[in-house]
Amino acid sequence: MSLYEGAVRRPIMTSLCFLAIIILGVFSATKLPIDLMPDIDTNTIMIMTYYNGASANDIENNVTRPLENVLNSVEHLKHITSNSRENVSVVTLEFEYGYDIDALTNDVRDKLDMVQNSLPNDANQPILFKFSTDMIPIILMSAQADESQKALYKILDENVANPLARIDGVGSVSISGAPEREINIYMDANKMEAYGLSAAQISSAIAAENQNITGGTMDVGTQTYTVRVEGEFSDPQEMRNVIVGSHNGAFVYLKDVARIVDDVEERAQRTFTNGVQGAMIIVQKQSGANSVAISNKVIDMMPTLQKNLPSDVKLGIIVNTSDNIINTVNSLTETIAYAMLFVIIVVFIFLGRWRATLIIGITIPMSLIASFIYLYATGGSFNIISLSCLSIAIGSVVDDAIVVLENVTTHIERGSDPKQAAIHATNEVAVSVIASTLTMIAVFFPLTMVSGMTGVLFKQLGWMMCIIMTISTTSALSFTPMLCSQMLRLQKKQSKLFKKVYGPIQRMLDGLDNWYERRISWSVRHRWTVIVGSFLFFALSIVVMKLAGVKSEFFPANDSARVGVTLELPIGTRVEKAEVIAKQLADMWMERYGHILQACNFTIGQAGDNNTFASLRSSGSHIISFNVSFCPSNERSEGLAQLCDEMRADCKAIPELAKYNVMLGGQQSSMGGQQTATFEIYGYDMDATYDVAVELQKRFQESDIVAQTMISRSDYEPELVINFDREKLAQQGLGMSAAAASVRNLITGSLMSYYREDGEEYDIKVRYDVESRSSVEDIENMLIPNGMGHNIKIRDIATVSESSIPPTIERKDRQRIVTVNAVMKDGEALSDGVELGNRLIEEMDIPNDVIVQVAGSYEDQQDSNRDLGTLAILIIILVFIVMAAQFESLTYPFIIIISIIFALSGIIFALVFTGVSINVMSMLGGVMLIGIVVKNGIVLIDYTRLMRERGYGLIRSATVAARSRLRPILMTSLTTILGMVPMAVSHGVGAEMWRPLGISVIGGLTVSTLLTLVYVPSMFCIFGGVGISNQRRQLRKKRELNAYWKENKEKEMKFIADDEE
């Protein structure tokens, strides 16, 4: 018993089997996490090596180079970049996507062991970091405060950060912008000098006083007591009376030489949200955890947390990354629902039977739901790719069911019993249904084998489509015949309403059939005109592409409603100045964007050492970083890129700013960010490369398509250098390191002891008062103890000079490099930027040993273009094989494969008319079209061939087949096209990501369907005609040969006989 016969005979078993699949699918769907993109594995490993005291140059030569040389041989390495700066070398290894990072890490570790011996002796063991997207914070919360500002860190740490960190999946919660409490002891330089005291004396005195010491145990009578000396301070002001030394026989108390300030750390970041000072709470997730789930839990918890806070502290959300994800996924789900509706309407119009439409309506969701099982089993998620895949699949899953349904209907109309009709009709079309599924699989299976970044995106899509197609075919061969046998009846009488509604549609379709038959009958008689016309059309599209210029980019920018802005004032600018500028900008933006702004937060100042979030990004007194979040993209008319451009204009208008970087999406990334043309300038001579970079930047800024440019190399940082005279040091009995440590203690402060309160420890920092360390003279006047215990002034043993620290030395692929990034204005394409850059570079006078290269997202784009190109060829070959096997012919597949070029024309026209750029998404559409376009050709050729086999003439076969297949072809094409329309026109959140996909499929399929309908019958006739004349020629030859044989039989026989002798 075949599959369909079994299914028809056992309806209960069949329905329950598919019900089970649906239940499993729905169950999986409820468990599936939501994300923006499929999980992209980490592909970066960072190696940090500390070598204290070495300059950037030394680090480069002695640490970075040996490391690079050895690590360069690790397998699957894509790029090796490095940063060499004072004291530290950071080597970053970027691998090809899709390899097991753990195995690679082990390889790297092995190589590190090898190189260990060739590193300088004083260099520390290299530290290995795996870098991943998990480090990007998922939620930024704000806390606004008034009078609680000073204690904000403690309040937030206890009441917000700790409870949040207990949420399952939360990796770390850090607080930034709220300084921690610190007990500052500010020494008066003059008094210290007068009393002859040194900073070390004071801090060791405090450390010695501030101690609890156990004195052992003592037996008293029958009891044993422990003895303890409690010396720790219970109030910071107790320290005032600590005796720090003696002068002229009198004690010197701490209060005599210093003031004790129980305050917050001196250098700290400050955060302002919507103009009010407060703090920022950064939530990072554990690796592998789902960000949407965690964000939801954090948001749920906020009201409870708010209750426990003092009344003046208000929690808020600055950025919630999951908002964008949820909005995007929701709007995509909406387009899928619309697609399904459109498809069902198309099916009803063409089939004209509500029962048949219902059957199709049941089978669509079933195949789609089944794919959730795959997603759940492989740890996938609902994301743009997997949901787009569903949207694409809707149009294709109906095809198989429609073919079966149509044939069953035909059989029923011929008088078969529905049950018999279901079995025999399915039997008849089973082979062609399986063949058409195989062509789709031939298209989508290769997608699972793409490498690189594109591969990560398409792997899931490829597998999902293969699975959906397989399920839909299985269901078309079992579930659909079963439903047909149960639900379809011979319509003996139609209701009046139905006739009234459907009558006009019927007449229109019939009219269309007739009109089309006349066109075809003309075109097969003028086949060469048609063929030449078709190819001219293709040529025209190529000309249009060349003239109008289709723009290209790697990945569409994602409107995540979030902007990150980093502003740099000239290095060394005081934080107060930064605050003024930041406030000015924030006020301006809050006023202008008030109606669409959700939060405007900025942070200024130097980050402390213990702030994990801040340590990932640069901070300094001259740096201002903004986090701005807007309302979702469908609630405002301005695009995010447009807003970014406006903000850039504001930044440009402030002359004090040395650098500004407005980042769409909040961070720099090749995917989903704004189009950025990256130019890499290679060359050993730092000055030469920097000059080229500056020149390039200048020229870029003059053009009107570039919004901002950035040079990767930082400026020289100013520094004060203290040069100790070794002889003088020796005379004073001091070593270099001891002298340096003393200076450090006076400026940064010495930390010898902690103040304990309520189980928390706070630093006690002893250092000079601010007024005594604010100029070069102050440093020269600083007192440090010499070997004999006397204090000496620094000016006596050293000179202080102003200088500057050379910038970080960046290298990529073992060569020194500077990168220039040019961010394109809204609406300008990456390809134009790269072209402009190349032209500018051409015009520039570049020194011999400096090489400029295009890199970054353009490089990714080139890689993915190459991958997709290879993929397209592979797919075409596979599809050809499937078709050749089905038709047992090489001619027919050839005719059909040629029709793919019309899809290309369609895509070109669609992109030119809509002004959308070619990117990964639209190319994906193109690749998919191969399968869909070919299907139309197959249907047409198959039926024409059938007519030929039934003995019809060539032209008649072509016209009859074309007429009879018009509706099925229109129906399958329209289901796919209309399935894509919601994607192409939607204006929901994230629509900019999938719009190119929709547009290219619609354009390509519309044009190719229309052209295929006239091109294939004509081409069939041409090849058929050639085939017939070949046959005739062969027959004629055979006949002539036979006639000759009959006439000259005797003579020829003799010849043969002679031969044999």
Added chain:
Amino acid sequence: MTLPRASHDQINSETRTPTYSNKKTMKAIMISFDQAHYENVLAVLDRSNARGFTMMEQTQGRGSKSGEPHYGSHAWPSMCSTVITIVEDQQVDPILKRLHELDLDSQMLGLRAFVWNVEQTI
């Protein structure tokens, strides 16, 4: 209804010595029809008390005038089935009548029956 008769036949064939000459006239009916008629044709035979038959489930053929070929091929995917049933004289008419009705019901499928004499049986 068919059961007692069947057992009667069985007893006869076992007890009687085989006759090679035909005393009681019997007719052979060959029914050739589109596969889709399978169940209907069996029902007709049952209703007409024609118990014995030989069925060839997959046969090929085409009609003399307008009957579509049934080849099971790409061009002509449908197939025929053929039943040969040997019945007594008086059963032929009702069977043919019923089959004709069936054929008229769905002319597109095609059903033909042919009757000839049975010369001898064992």
